[in-house]
Amino acid sequence: MRGGRFLCALCFFLLLAPAPAGAAGGYETDVLPTSAGDLKITFIGHASLMFQIEGKVIYNDPVGQYGDYSGLPKAEKYASLLWISAPCLRSFLRSRFGFKTYDFLRVHEMMAYRIFDHTADLGIEVSGGTVAEVYAGAALALFDLIADAAAVRAEEERAVGVEGEDEADLLVNFLREVLYAWNGTAFLVKECDISEVGPRRVTAILRGEPFDPSRHRIKREIKAVTYHRASVSRSAAGWFGRVVFDV
Amino acid sequence: MSKTPLRKIDDWRWEIPQEGGMRVPGIIYSSEKLLKGMGADEGPAQVANVAHLPGIVNASLAMPDMHWGYGFPIGGVAAFAMEEGIVSPGGVGYDINCGCRLLTTRLRREDIRDRLGALVTALYQHIPSGVGSRGPLKLSAKEQREVLTEGSAWAVRRGYGAQADLEATEDGGVMAGADPEKVSDRALERGRDQLGTLGSGNHFLEIEVVAEVYDENAAAAFGLEAGQVCVMIHSGSRGLGYQVCDDYLARMVKHIHEIGIPLPDRQLACARLTSERGRDYLAAMACAANYAWANRQVLMHRTRETFEKALGMGPRELGMRLLYDVCHNIAKIETLPVSGKEVRLCVHRKGATRAFPPGHPALPPAYRGAGQPVLIPGDMGTGSYVLAGTEKAYTETFGSTCHGAGRVMSRTQAVKASRGRSIPRELAERGVIVMASGHRTLQEEIPEAYKDLDEVVEVVHRAGLSRKVARLLSLGCIKG
Numbered sequence: 001m002r003g004g005r006f007l008c009a010l011c012f013f014l015l016l017a018p019a020p021a022g023a024a025g026g027y028e029t030d031v032l033p034t035s036a037g038d039l040k041i042t043f044i045g046h047a048s049l050m051f052q053i054e055g056k057v058i059y060n061d062p063v064g065q066y067g068d069y070s071g072l073p074k075a076e077k078y079a080s081l082l083w084i085s086a087p088c089l090r091s092f093l094r095s096r097f098g099f100k101t102y103d104f105l106r107v108h109e110m111m112a113y114r115i116f117d118h119t120a121d122l123g124i125e126v127s128g129g130t131v132a133e134v135y136a137g138a139a140l141a142l143f144d145l146i147a148d149a150a151a152v153r154a155e156e157e158r159a160v161g162v163e164g165e166d167e168a169d170l171l172v173n174f175l176r177e178v179l180y181a182w183n184g185t186a187f188l189v190k191e192c193d194i195s196e197v198g199p200r201r202v203t204a205i206l207r208g209e210p211f212d213p214s215r216h217r218i219k220r221e222i223k224a225v226t227y228h229r230a231s232v233s234r235s236a237a238g239w240f241g242r243v244v245f246d247v
Numbered sequence: 248m249s250k251t252p253l254r255k256i257d258d259w260r261w262e263i264p265q266e267g268g269m270r271v272p273g274i275i276y277s278s279e280k281l282l283k284g285m286g287a288d289e290g291p292a293q294v295a296n297v298a299h300l301p302g303i304v305n306a307s308l309a310m311p312d313m314h315w316g317y318g319f320p321i322g323g324v325a326a327f328a329m330e331e332g333i334v335s336p337g338g339v340g341y342d343i344n345c346g347c348r349l350l351t352t353r354l355r356r357e358d359i360r361d362r363l364g365a366l367v368t369a370l371y372q373h374i375p376s377g378v379g380s381r382g383p384l385k386l387s388a389k390e391q392r393e394v395l396t397e398g399s400a401w402a403v404r405r406g407y408g409a410q411a412d413l414e415a416t417e418d419g420g421v422m423a424g425a426d427p428e429k430v431s432d433r434a435l436e437r438g439r440d441q442l443g444t445l446g447s448g449n450h451f452l453e454i455e456v457v458a459e460v461y462d463e464n465a466a467a468a469f470g471l472e473a474g475q476v477c478v479m480i481h482s483g484s485r486g487l488g489y490q491v492c493d494d495y496l497a498r499m500v501k502h503i504h505e506i507g508i509p510l511p512d513r514q515l516a517c518a519r520l521t522s523e524r525g526r527d528y529l530a531a532m533a534c535a536a537n538y539a540w541a542n543r544q545v546l547m548h549r550t551r552e553t554f555e556k557a558l559g560m561g562p563r564e565l566g567m568r569l570l571y572d573v574c575h576n577i578a579k580i581e582t583l584p585v586s587g588k589e590v591r592l593c594v595h596r597k598g599a600t601r602a603f604p605p606g607h608p609a610l611p612p613a614y615r616g617a618g619q620p621v622l623i624p625g626d627m628g629t630g631s632y633v634l635a636g637t638e639k640a641y642t643e644t645f646g647s648t649c650h651g652a653g654r655v656m657s658r659t660q661a662v663k664a665s666r667g668r669s670i671p672r673e674l675a676e677r678g679v680i681v682m683a684s685g686h687r688t689l690q691e692e693i694p695e696a697y698k699d700l701d702e703v704v705e706v707v708h709r710a711g712l713s714r715k716v717a718r719l720l721s722l723g724c725i726k727g
Contacts, residue, residue, distance in 0.1 A: 115659055122658060169500065169513070176493060183486055184433050220687060221378040221447040221727070223489045224341045227500060227513035228317030244317055246341050246489075247448060247658065 113141035116242075122222075123229075123244040131167060132194040134232060134241040135202055138171060139178045139192040142225075143208075145245070146182055148217040152190040154207035161196075161203035167232035171241050174202050175225040183222075186211040222247055251291035253282070259710035263291060263307075268508065269298040275309040276644075278706050281698060284655055285314075293320040296511050300325070301519070302332025304585055304592060308644055310599050311706040312653030312698060316340075318514030321598035324647045326583070327520065329591050333506065334525050335517035336499065336532075338595035339578045341492045343532055344539035345450075345483030346574035347622040348416075349633065350547060352554070353566030354476040356456045356722070362558060366454065367680045367723035369557040374452060374549050376445035376727040377684030384442045384545065391435060394442065395427045398537030399572075402544035408569075412544060414611045416572040417601060420540040422579070425533035430487075431494045434531075438487030438538055443545035445482050447688060447727030452550065453479045455630055455719040465617035465635045465716045469570055477719055478554075478567075479631050480546050481624045483576065484539035491535045495528045520593055529578070536577060543572060570633075571620035575600045575650035583645050594645045602636035602648040602713045621713050623704060626652050626697035627689070628679045630720040632704050634713035648713040649704070652697035661696040662687065674724075683726040692726065 027050075029042045040052040114125045122145065126137040143149060160177045164170035181187040191207040211218075223246040232241045253261040253275070261282070263273030273294040275282075290313045297319055298307035304326045313322030318337035327333055359366060375382045386394060394401045399413055399420025413419050427435075445452060457475045460466045471477075484491075499516035502524065506517060518525035551567045558565070578595045585592070603609055603619040610619050619636035629652075640646050656664065670689040674681045683689050708715045 165501070172513075173497065176497065180433065183489070184437055218378045218685075220685070220691075223448075224493050226317040227337075227496070227516070229512065246317060 129238045134239045136192040143189045152188045154190040155209040158206045168230045273307045290320040302328040310649040311703045312649045314653045324599045326592040326594045326645045333517040336492045336495045337514045340576040341489045342483035343488035343535035344574040345576040348572035349570040350478040371682040371725045373553045380444040381440040382443040392427045395534035398540040399544040402541045407548035412569045415569040422533040422536040426530035429527045429531040434490035441485040450482045454723040458720040459718040461715040468617040484535040488535035599647045602640040604638040604641045625700040627692045628674045633717045639711035652700040656696040658691040662690045665690040679721045680723040
């Protein structure tokens with residue numbers, strides 16, 4: 001795994017097993033041709049997916065409460081990868097299976113966060129093992145929506161701190177502050193390190209660089225972070241956050 | 248969420264009966280066809296939510312272009328009593344005084360047929376557009392204060408347009424009560440270099456031609472005739488307005504309990520009109536509204552310059568004139584009839600347009616016979632409508648009507664639907680030249696992502712909220 005820091009921490013549990021023949025019962029499967037043969041991606045629910053390639057089965061389930069695995073191939077070996085980010089997952093898949101042709105952006109979108117449809121707006125759902133991971137993951141997801149994150153370098157630091165009434169209010173206020181780095185000061189964020197989390201306060205260090213039109217591609221304008229149905233919740237499997245952006 | 252019950256009143260109106268904590272019923276102007284197309288949209292639930300707010304008068308209204316917004320629905324109209332009522336930043340929207348202005352010219356369609364491509368390119372080059380677009384105008388702190396308090400008049404004073412433009416702008420292009428002290432440093436910073444820029448998303452500048460005239464008298468009063476070339480500008484208060492909304496929404500969320508009722512959604516956060524926070528928001532919102540009017544005034548000036556240069560014409564020959572400028576994201580203190588009595592109210596129009604009737608003193612003398620011009624921009628490439636305000640809108644919907652087509656597809660769905668297609672080529676086949684800084688913008692704004700504009704306008708026309716005057720078709724469009 002390359003990359004060094006994996007600050008957007010998402011708990012991915014990867015379960016490896018020999019692949020049996022036959023399709024996954026009742027789930028939708030996409031088949032994508034790659035240089036290493038067909039990659040089958042089965043959508044299990046929420047951000048949970050099953051990958052099948054070269055006779056291997058990989059389960060990815062960051063939440064652990066949406067999938068019904070009873071009709072699916074059983075896993076024999078099990079590995080848990082903590083602190084994995086989408087670029088890291090990408091390089092993992094590339095090194096193990098020699099992927100060359102697959103559009104990894106889609107893997108990224110499906111894994112680090114999920115975009116949900118809202119007629120006028122754009123929303124994200126982020127999960128993490130701790131509430132800090134949800135805040136950090138949401139900040140990176142926000143910047144992934146704004147700019148092509150691959151071209152942004154972590155060269156400068158900005159400290160941000162916000163207060164809020166509860167976790168959802170904190171998430172919105174935190175993202176408002178993170179968004180201002182771009183909207184107000186043309187600073188693109190690459191990494192987010194949460195330094196302090198309390199019930200009423202979050203502080204973080206943002207790393208990134210000032211916008212350079214010659215190197216950075218801006219994908220879309222995010223006008224604001226809304227309170228509309230913003231939520232942060234906790235389950236046995238971890239934390240889950242949801243927020244809608246006005247675009 | 249349980250389905251909001253809708254009771255049909257007549258062919259164009261549906262009622263959400265008053266129940267639970269609702270202080271008034273909800274009324275949705277629509278048609279069977281548009282309601283069916285709404286599918287899982289939760290707009291009606293939001294109309295019901297707004298009906299819970301203190302001081303709301305008559306009903307929580309929604310126009311036929313209604314769709315699910317954040318907090319308040321887009322296409323929503325709600326009026327509040329001055330004493331016990333509230334003002335809500337979410338009921339105005341982030342893009343304060345987002346609106347339209349329509350410019351007429353002396354050009355006929357055939358005059359620009361061969362030069363359309365060059366004209367669109369020239370507009371694209373001279374009018375800053377796109378994400379976070381910045382303009383050549385850098386305002387000093389003093390100048391910015393003037394923009395925020397004077398609105399369009401500042402631009403005219405600086406040579407961007409003529410005195411007559413002010414008369415052809417809603418409220419003369421200036422909202423009273425603007426106090427720059429109530430605008431945060433962040434908002435001021437964001438507004439410093441964005442005056443005269445179009446922005447991104449659904450904002451656009453479009454060359455259009457009058458394709459059909461429905462009401463000859465009103466069209467003549469507005470100076471419109473079939474075959475005439477016009478320009479529609481759709482933009483707002485840019486980053487400054489977004490920041491004002493954001494700042495005050497957060498302030499009101501912090502004190503959300505002071506309203507005294509539990510709100511189903513923080514995005515509905517509001518403050519009493521009589522409270523300091525409420526008054527501060529109105530003063531800051533007025534600043535953003537004035538910024539937006541100055542912005543559209545500068546954009547119009549740039550458009551005129553570009554046309555003159557690209558076509559090699561003088562101002563007289565071109566004859567570019569402002570027909571009207573309307574805002575469709577605003578809260579305004581207006582005097583309107585309630586049960587036969589004239590009452591001062593705070594009217595929120597979030598994705599709705601003022602539509603004052605013939606004879607109203609707020610209208611320029613030339614338009615008093617016809618009623619207020621109402622500008623309804625369509626989605627990319629379909630053109631626009633010019634309507635006229637009516638007495639019925641005045642008495643039934645606080646002088647309000649629809650504002651556009653309204654989305655039916657989410658942006659993600661729209662991008663999916665445009666996969667493998669060339670949107671500029673498709674539009675070119677329909678005779679429309681489009682230039683956009685973002686490839687994704689074109690995909691997100693594909694025509695089928697919006698409700699059928701003709702159907703939306705038909706509903707407000709049939710329901711009597713405004714009269715059809717003319718239909719304009721797109722020829723060329725620049726987008727952010």
